[in-house]
Amino acid sequence: MTYCVGLLLHKGMVLLSDTRTNAGLDNISTYRKMFVFEVPGERVITILTAGSLSVTQTTIARLHDAIDDPDATPETSILKAETMLKVAYIVGEALSSTRREIDEKLAMMNQGATASMIVAGQRKGGGMRMFLIYPEGNFIEATEDTPFLQIGEHKYGKPILDRVVTPDTTLEDAQKAVLLSMDSTLRSNLSVGMPLDLCVIEKDALKVSMKRRIEAGDPQFNAMSLAWSQALRDGFTRIVI
Numbered sequence: 001m002t003y004c005v006g007l008l009l010h011k012g013m014v015l016l017s018d019t020r021t022n023a024g025l026d027n028i029s030t031y032r033k034m035f036v037f038e039v040p041g042e043r044v045i046t047i048l049t050a051g052s053l054s055v056t057q058t059t060i061a062r063l064h065d066a067i068d069d070p071d072a073t074p075e076t077s078i079l080k081a082e083t084m085l086k087v088a089y090i091v092g093e094a095l096s097s098t099r100r101e102i103d104e105k106l107a108m109m110n111q112g113a114t115a116s117m118i119v120a121g122q123r124k125g126g127g128m129r130m131f132l133i134y135p136e137g138n139f140i141e142a143t144e145d146t147p148f149l150q151i152g153e154h155k156y157g158k159p160i161l162d163r164v165v166t167p168d169t170t171l172e173d174a175q176k177a178v179l180l181s182m183d184s185t186l187r188s189n190l191s192v193g194m195p196l197d198l199c200v201i202e203k204d205a206l207k208v209s210m211k212r213r214i215e216a217g218d219p220q221f222n223a224m225s226l227a228w229s230q231a232l233r234d235g236f237t238r239i240v241i
Contacts, residue, residue: 001191002033002152004048005181006118007174008130008142010167012202012209013120014174016182017048018152020193034197035060037067037079040207043123045078045087046199050152051115051135052102059098059115063091084121084129088139091119096137116151124206156188157181171200176224179214183225196221 004017017033038044049056066076074080081087102113120130130142132149147167185192194216202209214221
């Protein structure tokens with residue numbers, strides 16, 4: 001399983017993903033689940049993936065093939081699409097068709113495959129937009145009322161986002177929020193694991209402003225985790241019933 005989260009704020013977008021794909025006791029695998037497509041100064045798109053690795057990797061590979069196709073058009077390539085809405089549609093179509101094909105191959109073994117994605121980005125002349133793409137290819141969009149989207153094991157990391165994230169949240173506080181959201185998930189679910197991939201896209205930058213991989217044992221992440229645990233214990237102790 002996995003956990004991925006994206007925040008859409010007035011100042012920009014913050015995205016975070018883990019890299020664990022199998023939490024078996026003797027078979028833990030690591031695969032990147034954050035993919036960046038950019039033409040600096042023209043557009044930037046980040047895709048986060050969760051679910052069946054065969055579905056997500058095949059979908060991403062097909063998106064790359066469509067970009068590299070000499071006959072690529074705004075209808076087929078996410079780097080030529082005229083709007084972020086069209087990008088979401090292209091990704092949704094690729095995900096849906098890939099899932100159906102793999103489902104058919106697995107049907108004889110009474111198995112199935114599913115996956116979901118978060119697509120976030122901005123093109124020149126347009127605003128920042130963020131979408132959650134469902135396995136069927138349909139999608140929803142982040143809004144002022146709900147400025148964050150999650151996929152995978154999201155229930156453990158949702159409470160802090162509900163309490164602290166608004167569209168006016170700064171990019172610095174947003175990074176703290178998604179990392180603490182991930183920290184809560186790491187503590188509660190073995191199917192989510194390090195290393196983590198963090199990405200920040202400032203509004204109108206039209207490129208990735210900051211990208212960081214956080215490895216197990218990272219001193220900054222560990223210090224933040226310990227400080228958060230202590231703050232929770234202190235707050236719990238102060239509450240009177």
